[in-house]
Each structure stands twice: as C-alpha cells, then as structure tokens.
Amino acid sequence: MSSTSSNGIGSGVIKWIDYRLPIFTMMNKELNEYPTPRNLTYMWNFGSLAGIALVIMIVTGILLAMQYTAHVDMAFDSVERIMRDVNYGWLIRYIHMNGASFFFIVVYIHIFRGLYYGSYKAPREILWALGVIILLLMMATAFMGYVLPWGQMSFWGATVITNLFSAIPWGIGDAIVAWLWGGFAVDNPTLVRFYALHYLLPFVIAAVAVLHMWALHRFGSNNPLGIDAKGPQDKISFHPYYTTKDLFGFGVFFIFFAAFIFYAPNYMGHPDNYIEANPLVTPPHIVPEWYFLPFYAILRAITFDISIPFTGIVLIDAKLGGVIAMFASIAVLFVLPWLDSSPVRSGRFRPYFKWFFWIFVIDCLVLGYIGAMPAESPYTEIGQVATAWYFLHFLVILPLLSRLERPMPLPASISEPVLGGGGMAAAPARSPEGASGVSTEQSPETMR
Amino acid sequence: MAEATNPPRGDVDEGKRDFIYLLGGAAGVVGVGIVAWPLIDSLNPSADVLALASIEVDVSPIEVGQAITVTWRGKPVFIRHRTVEEISEAEVVPMDVLRDPQTDEERRIKAEYLVMVGVCTHLGCIPSGQKVGEEKGEYGGWFCPCHGSHYDTSGRIRKGPAPTNLVVPPYEFIQDTVVQIG
Numbered sequence: 001m002s003s004t005s006s007n008g009i010g011s012g013v014i015k016w017i018d019y020r021l022p023i024f025t026m027m028n029k030e031l032n033e034y035p036t037p038r039n040l041t042y043m044w045n046f047g048s049l050a051g052i053a054l055v056i057m058i059v060t061g062i063l064l065a066m067q068y069t070a071h072v073d074m075a076f077d078s079v080e081r082i083m084r085d086v087n088y089g090w091l092i093r094y095i096h097m098n099g100a101s102f103f104f105i106v107v108y109i110h111i112f113r114g115l116y117y118g119s120y121k122a123p124r125e126i127l128w129a130l131g132v133i134i135l136l137l138m139m140a141t142a143f144m145g146y147v148l149p150w151g152q153m154s155f156w157g158a159t160v161i162t163n164l165f166s167a168i169p170w171g172i173g174d175a176i177v178a179w180l181w182g183g184f185a186v187d188n189p190t191l192v193r194f195y196a197l198h199y200l201l202p203f204v205i206a207a208v209a210v211l212h213m214w215a216l217h218r219f220g221s222n223n224p225l226g227i228d229a230k231g232p233q234d235k236i237s238f239h240p241y242y243t244t245k246d247l248f249g250f251g252v253f254f255i256f257f258a259a260f261i262f263y264a265p266n267y268m269g270h271p272d273n274y275i276e277a278n279p280l281v282t283p284p285h286i287v288p289e290w291y292f293l294p295f296y297a298i299l300r301a302i303t304f305d306i307s308i309p310f311t312g313i314v315l316i317d318a319k320l321g322g323v324i325a326m327f328a329s330i331a332v333l334f335v336l337p338w339l340d341s342s343p344v345r346s347g348r349f350r351p352y353f354k355w356f357f358w359i360f361v362i363d364c365l366v367l368g369y370i371g372a373m374p375a376e377s378p379y380t381e382i383g384q385v386a387t388a389w390y391f392l393h394f395l396v397i398l399p400l401l402s403r404l405e406r407p408m409p410l411p412a413s414i415s416e417p418v419l420g421g422g423g424m425a426a427a428p429a430r431s432p433e434g435a436s437g438v439s440t441e442q443s444p445e446t447m448r
Numbered sequence: 449m450a451e452a453t454n455p456p457r458g459d460v461d462e463g464k465r466d467f468i469y470l471l472g473g474a475a476g477v478v479g480v481g482i483v484a485w486p487l488i489d490s491l492n493p494s495a496d497v498l499a500l501a502s503i504e505v506d507v508s509p510i511e512v513g514q515a516i517t518v519t520w521r522g523k524p525v526f527i528r529h530r531t532v533e534e535i536s537e538a539e540v541v542p543m544d545v546l547r548d549p550q551t552d553e554e555r556r557i558k559a560e561y562l563v564m565v566g567v568c569t570h571l572g573c574i575p576s577g578q579k580v581g582e583e584k585g586e587y588g589g590w591f592c593p594c595h596g597s598h599y600d601t602s603g604r605i606r607k608g609p610a611p612t613n614l615v616v617p618p619y620e621f622i623q624d625t626v627v628q629i630g
Contacts, residue, residue, distance in 0.1 A: 033451075033452070035451060035452035036452070059487065060487075063487055063490050063491070066491065067490070067494075081494070081496060084495065085494040085495035085496040085497075086490055086494040086495075087486070087489040087490050087492050087494060087495075088486035088487070088489055088490050089490060089494070091486050092486065092487065092490055232451045232452055232453040233453045235451075235452035235453065236452050236453070236454050236455070237452045237454055241454075
C-alpha cells in the first residue's frame with residue numbers, strides 16, 4: 001500500500017514494460033500521486049460517480065445486446081424474454097434502465113456543482129466544453145436507447161423527437177427526417193440504426209471522457225474556494241485520500257441505486273412503454289423521460305410565431321422557434337465561460353451570484369415540472385416565464401453580475417482556512433486580493 | 449507542480465491498518481463477485497431455451513430397418529429400428545476388440561430401438577448411414593465422412609480416429625412407442 005514514487009516504479013517485468021510503454025508511470029502520476037486540492041467537498045464525488053455509471057451502463061448494455069433482437073416484429077418480445085427467461089435478465093435490464101436515470105442525476109449534480117463553483121472558467125473552458133459534448137452525447141444515447149424496447153413511448157418518443165428536424169424550413173427538414181428514419185415513418189430501418197448508434201455512442205462518450213480527464217489533469221480540480229493552489233501545502237495526493245473518498249461515494253451511490261432497482265424499478269419509467277408500439281394509436285399523454293423534461297418544456301414554451309412587427313411576415317414560426325430554443329438551451333453552455341467574465345470562480349465569494357444561482361436551480365426544476373404537465377394554461381405560461389428566465393440568466397444576468405457585483409475577499413490560500421491560518425508550511429505571502437477579487441493566476445500547474 | 453504535501457502520518461498502528469485493508473479488500477472481492485455472478489449467469493441457457501430441452505418422439509411409424517433423425521437441443525438424434533440381425537451382430541461383439549467397451553445392453557432400453565446423438569465423437573460431424581443407400585461403414589452402422597470413423601450397429605466406434613462411442617442421450621419410453629429425450 002505504500003506509494004511508489006514516479007522514478008522507481010515496481011521492478012522486473014513492470015519496469016521492463018514501463019520503459020517501453022510508460023503506462024505504470026502514467027497511472028502512478030495520474031491516479032496515485034496526482035496532487036489534488038485538499039479542500040474538495042463531496043460535491044467533487046460526482047465526476048467519478050459519472051464514470052462508474054458509464055461503466056455500469058456499458059457492461060449491462062453489452063450483456064443486454066447479446067439477448068436483444070433489433071427488429072420491429074421481435075424487439076418488444078425479446079425485451080420481455082430478457083425479463084422473464086434470461087437468467088437475471090430482469091436485474092440486468094433494471095440496472096440498465098435505472099442506470100440511465102442515475103447517470104443523468106449524477107451528471108446534472110456534477111454540472112450544477114461546476115456552475116456554482118465556476119469550474120468552467122479559465123483555464124478550464126475546454127474541460128467544460130468537453131463536458132457539454134458528453135451531455136449531448138448522453139442525451140442522444142439515452143434517447144435512442146429508449147426507442148429499443150419498441151413500446152408505445154419508444155415509438156412515439158422517436159416520432160416526436162425525429163420530427164423536431166422537420167421544423168427546418170424550405171423542405172430541408174422533411175428531407176432530413178426521411179433520412180433519419182430511412183423511410184416515411186419510424187420503422188424497422190430506424191430501429192436498427194438506432195440500435196447500432198446506441199451501441200456506438202457510449203464508447204464515443206468514454207473517449208470524450210478521457211479527453212475530459214486529460215483536460216482536468218492539466219490544471220487539476222477546481223475547489224470550493226475557487227482559488228488556485230499556491231504550493232504543495234494546498235494539495236494532497238489523490239491516493240489514498242480521494243480514492244477512498246470516491247470509493248465511499250460509490251457505496252452511498254450504490255445504496256440509492258439498489259433501492260430503485262429492487263424496490264421501485266419502474267418508478268422513473270412510463271407504463272405505456274409496456275404496450276407494444278402501435279403506429280396507428282398515439283398514447284394520450286406523451287412525456288419524455290424525466291431527464292429531458294426541462295428541455296421539453298423549453299421546446300413547448302415557444303407557442304408563438306416570431307414575425308417582423310406590423311408586417312405580418314413570419315420570420316420563425318412557433319415550431320421552428322421551439323426547436324431553436326431547445327438546442328440553444330444547451331448551446332448557451334458552450335459560451336458560458338465568456339458570458340460570466342467574473343474572475344472569481346467560487347459562488348461562495350459572490351454574494352449576488354449565489355442567489356441567482358439558486359434561482360436558476362429552481363427555474364430548472366420548474367421547467368422540469370412544466371415539461372411533465374400537459375400543454376395547457378397555466379402550465380404553458382409558467383413554462384414561458386421559466387424559459388425566458390433560463391436564457392436571461394445566461395445572457396443578461398451573468399454578464400451584468402460579473403461587471404456590477406463586488407465579490408467578497410478571497411482567502412489567501414487553500415490551506416489557510418483548512419489548516420487554520422498558519423498551516424504546516426507557510427504559504428507564500430500574497431498581497432490581499434484586490435477589491436475586484438482578482439486572484440492572480442499562477443503559472444499553469446503542468447503535469448510534468 | 450507534481451507534488452503534494454500529505455498530512456504527517458503520525459503514530460500509525462500498522463496492524464490495525466493492515467486489518468482494515470484486508471477487511472475492505474475482502475468485502476470488495478465478495479461484493480464484486482456477487483455482482484459479477486448475475487452478469488455471467490445471464491449468458492447461460494435461459495428458461496426458454498431450457499424449456500425446449502426435452503422432446504417426445506413417436507417411434508411406431510419407423511419400419512424395421514429404417515431410421516429417423518430428430519433435432520434435440522440443436523443436435524441430430526438418430527433413432528434406428530434395428531433388424532434382428534443387426535441386434536445379434538451388436539450383441540456378439542467381444543469387449544476386447546472395442547476401443548470404448550460397452551455392451552449393446554448398456555446402450556439401449558429396448559433392443560429394437562437404438563437412440564443416439566448423431567454427432568461423431570471425433571470433431572462433431574454428422575455420420576452417414578441413416579438413409580437407405582448411405583455409406584454405413586465397414587461395420588454396418590454409421591460412417592463419418594469427415595475423418596473416416598466407422599461405427600457398428602450399436603453405434604460403437606470400431607475404426608477411425610473417434611475416441612468414444614456415439615453418445616446415448618438420457619431418454620425413456622413414456623409409452624410403449626413414445627420416447628421422451630432429455
């Protein structure tokens with residue numbers, strides 16, 4: 001259990017391999033010695049939790065793929081066969097089903113943690129953007145996976161979501177939709193290609209996650225104070241401190257996960273999806289899975305055409321407007337690092353940002369609630385207000401706040417509040433940060 | 449910056465710590481095992497596959513000297529209604545000439561109906577000799593065309609590379625002329 005130092009990895013065979021492929025040196029550097037801010041809270045567990053969730057999804061998914069039949073006449077029955085006849089098939093499918101929800105829960109908490117502590121700010125913009133790409137890939141993967149059981153919700157969800165593209169005008173949209181379907185409706189070609197992509201995309205996610213971690217390890221984790229480490233005294237090695245903490249997080253996660261798998265496996269699903277797909281009958285109330293609800297609410301919030309005033313010339317009709325708004329709600333995340341130009345990362349030291357952050361969280365929850373409600377008054381109006389606030393938060397409030405807000409003074413170093421002032425090694429004395437709270441950027445903490 | 453300042457280890461009771469490592473490691477191994485088993489077991493034959501694992505065959509239409517082939521667990525099963533000559537021929541073979549010594553009595557329930565898995569015990573080909581006019585080999589039973597194994601009228605290996613006799617599946621006569629295989 002003693003930590004090996006990077007210049008003396010193992011012996012014999014290990015050394016021989018490591019000289020030719022320095023994988024042991026790399027693992028030692030990135031998973032063992034890797035200096036990590038000593039003040040990370042449990043909010044920093046959700047990255048590793050997302051990782052384990054991805055692994056669980058891939059493992060159970062591969063096993064399910066070995067039992068599943070991607071054909072409109074057999075898909076539904078093959079899933080029922082998994083539930084009834086395959087040894088532990090029910091368990092593997094329930095893990096996979098609920099795993100999707102838990103993956104999103106974990107990732108959403110991970111994202112909001114990043115939003116609160118300014119983890120998207122320089123020099124972590126690429127890290128953040130890669131995370132947004134992972135989110136998009138997850139959404140595509142989850143959507144296509146939901147189609148595979150070929151229940152009523154599968155079929156009509158697929159119909160509705162693919163029809164989003166028909167909003168593109170001048171006939172382009174219809175051509176795209178026919179291309180997506182491989183026909184003139186969601187049918188066998190659609191199911192088979194969704195199956196192929198559903199199998200492919202998780203590995204793309206894994207690859208982007210590697211880039212995500214690569215970018216992360218370039219500068220190391222952000223931390224609850226949002227200030228850079230001033231020296232070795234601000235960091236502790238990843239192992240054993242954060243390996244044990246991450247493992248403990250896994251344990252807690254598995255308790256919640258198992259509770260759903262064994263006691264409420266269908267709580268987050270829709271009963272209608274246990275009815276086989278019927279292209280001639282739409283269920284009365286089409287709702288996406290819960291993790292898409294806020295975006296669904298944004299899609300439905302645009303119920304009005306956008307036209308040139310007093311001319312009646314429609315620029316963007318309501319259908320296209322909704323689709324644009326929905327995609328924009330994700331796209332805006334890509335430019336977030338430049339919308340929020342405050343140099344103070346952590347919301348702890350931003351007295352107003354803090355409040356707007358929580359209002360934004362509530363706004364997202366409201367959007368989620370509205371997404372589950374039927375498209376009628378007053379839900380539509382509430383959804384429109386919430387949608388407006390969503391974009392106001394990013395496009396107006398954050399840019400204004402970062403100019404107008406006066407942040408609280410930042411602590412001199414990470415170890416100062418942790419170790420109660422002096423600490424073990426005297427932190428390099430820093431002149432108190434200016435009123436603007438600008439933390440002087442350290443030279444990049446390169447890995448090498 | 450590739451360094452970190454870890455807290456001083458202080459007075460560490462190494463014995464206690466080793467105990468915790470072992471306990472934690474053992475719990476982890478057990479936990480992973482418990483999770484791994486359902487995943488591995490899911491690849492074993494499923495209930496619907498096992499449900500098709502036994503079949504019933506009415507052997508009364510098979511004339512003396514005829515044979516039929518039925519499918520059982522994805523494999524051919526030979527059922528031959530043997531002639532009196534074939535039976536006596538099989539019964540008189542001395543044990544010491546057999547590679548895999550078995551009496552004909554050990555390989556049958558009713559003398560006239562021989563039931564065997566029709567898969568050559570060498571490398572899995574299907575021997576010929578079921579249909580009229582097919583090559584039956586030097587011993588009048590079956591002949592595997594792949595590598596030239598000869599089986600006698602009891603399905604015992606007599607010549608060629610196969611190591612053992614044709615396998616007799618578990619079966620019983622549930623009626624006088626109805627066989628349940630599996």
